[in-house]
Amino acid sequence: MEMRALLWVVGVIAGVIILLGLLLEAVRWLVIIGLIALAGVIILAFVKGRRSMQHHPSRR
Structure with a gap:
């Protein structure tokens, strides 16, 4: 029983x-x-931010 x-x-x-x-x-x-998804979101946000910064002076 014990076994x-x-x-x-x-x-x-x-x-x-x-x-x-x-x-x-x-x-x-x-x-x-x-972490991979987070890195992807950060990279996308950075790229979009840079694109909007580059387009901004041309609109003036």
């Missing part, structure tokens, strides 16, 4: 560790994707 309980505990702990590993991996990829 069976020990196997259950070990199995549950192993499952939790595997799930945590998968979650951490997913979180890491989400952070990377988020």
Whole structure:
């Protein structure tokens, strides 16, 4: 009976560790994707800002 309980505990702990590993991996990829998206938004804003700055003097 005790051996069976020990196997259950070990199995549950192993499952939790595997799930945590998968979650951490997913979180890491989400952070990377988020940083790439943020960098893209900043670059687009910078490019649009420079374009509007360049067009401004020609309108006068």
